[in-house]
Amino acid sequence: MSRIAATFAALQKDGRRALIPYVTAGFPFADITPELMHGMVAAGADVIELGVPFSDPMADGPVIQKAGEAALALGVGMKQVLAMVSAFRRQDTITPVVLMGYANPVEKYDLVHGAGSFIRDAVVAGIDGLLIVDYPPEECEDFAARLQAAGIDLIFLLAPTSTEARMAQVARIASGYVYYVSLKGVTGAGNLDTDAVSKMLPRIRQHVSIPVGVGFGIRDAHTAQAVGATADAVVIGTKIIQLIETQPRERVVPVVSEFLAGIREALDALPALTTTATASDSAGR
Numbered sequence: 374m375s376r377i378a379a380t381f382a383a384l385q386k387d388g389r390r391a392l393i394p395y396v397t398a399g400f401p402f403a404d405i406t407p408e409l410m411h412g413m414v415a416a417g418a419d420v421i422e423l424g425v426p427f428s429d430p431m432a433d434g435p436v437i438q439k440a441g442e443a444a445l446a447l448g449v450g451m452k453q454v455l456a457m458v459s460a461f462r463r464q465d466t467i468t469p470v471v472l473m474g475y476a477n478p479v480e481k482y483d484l485v486h487g488a489g490s491f492i493r494d495a496v497v498a499g500i501d502g503l504l505i506v507d508y509p510p511e512e513c514e515d516f517a518a519r520l521q522a523a524g525i526d527l528i529f530l531l532a533p534t535s536t537e538a539r540m541a542q543v544a545r546i547a548s549g550y551v552y553y554v555s556l557k558g559v560t561g562a563g564n565l566d567t568d569a570v571s572k573m574l575p576r577i578r579q580h581v582s583i584p585v586g587v588g589f590g591i592r593d594a595h596t597a598q599a600v601g602a603t604a605d606a607v608v609i610g611t612k613i614i615q616l617i618e619t620q621p622r623e624r625v626v627p628v629v630s631e632f633l634a635g636i637r638e639a640l641d642a643l644p645a646l647t648t649t650a651t652a653s654d655s656a657g658r
Contacts (some may be wrong), residue, residue, distance in 0.1 A: 388645025395610030399449030417637030
């Protein structure tokens with residue numbers, strides 16, 4: 374069983390929701406990411422999504438775009454991101470780490486280091502999942518198979534505009550969890566309609582048997598709790614980036630830890646969640 378599957382299985386046994394914070398690797402300081410990851414786990418994070426800086430992040434709003442640009446300016450690329458995860462793994466061999474980003478850095482890594490090198494080095498670094506925004510399911514079945522053979526889950530996005538056919542297509546090859554984008558638009562855009570989320574999740578679960586996480590627009594304990602009433606996981610990114618973008622180095626980890634501890638408390642105050650996802654399902658196919 375993968376680390377992602379094991380994490381969701383343990384949470385589901387207790388009826389708890391996963392807290393999945395997102396941070397851009399190498400932001401706001403190039404060397405702070407492993408320390409920040411440990412701080413997030415201590416504050417209650419169950420899975421960490423680590424953004425890979427990229428120059429054209431089409432699904433990201435201005436806050437995360439700016440963070441990516443800053444990280445790139447500090448010399449952070451895929452090689453450095455894998456090294457950060459390796460450093461994190463020296464102390465934490467349990468918490469799942471998911472890389473979130475775009476196809477270009479993955480494909481460039483293979484071009485520079487040789488065919489198949491990205492998957493090989495991701496395994497060595499301790500990566501558990503990959504969410505590639507611009508890899509639609511119909512174009513990456515072979516890639517998904519190679520990742521799963523290496524023990525890495527390929528996670529897909531679903532949106533309010535996703536059709537039943539798209540949900541079924543994603544369900545066929547996705548593993549780990551599915552990320553439901555609760556808003557139409559980029560990260561950090563709009564106001565979250567929690568009623569719409571609660572109506573959409575049963576539709577998704579008619580097709581998807583693995584856990585469903587919800588992100589985009591979750592900014593505080595109140596919205597996290599409202600989403601957590603029906604979701605298996607809550608993903609928070611833009612708000613975290615906003616909290617740390619102007620902090621001095623010594624305040625970055627404490628600020629994020631305090632924020633996440635409040636979210637964790639709010640999620641754990643909810644009644645036990647019962648969904649159709651099972652531990653064996655979350656291991657993928």
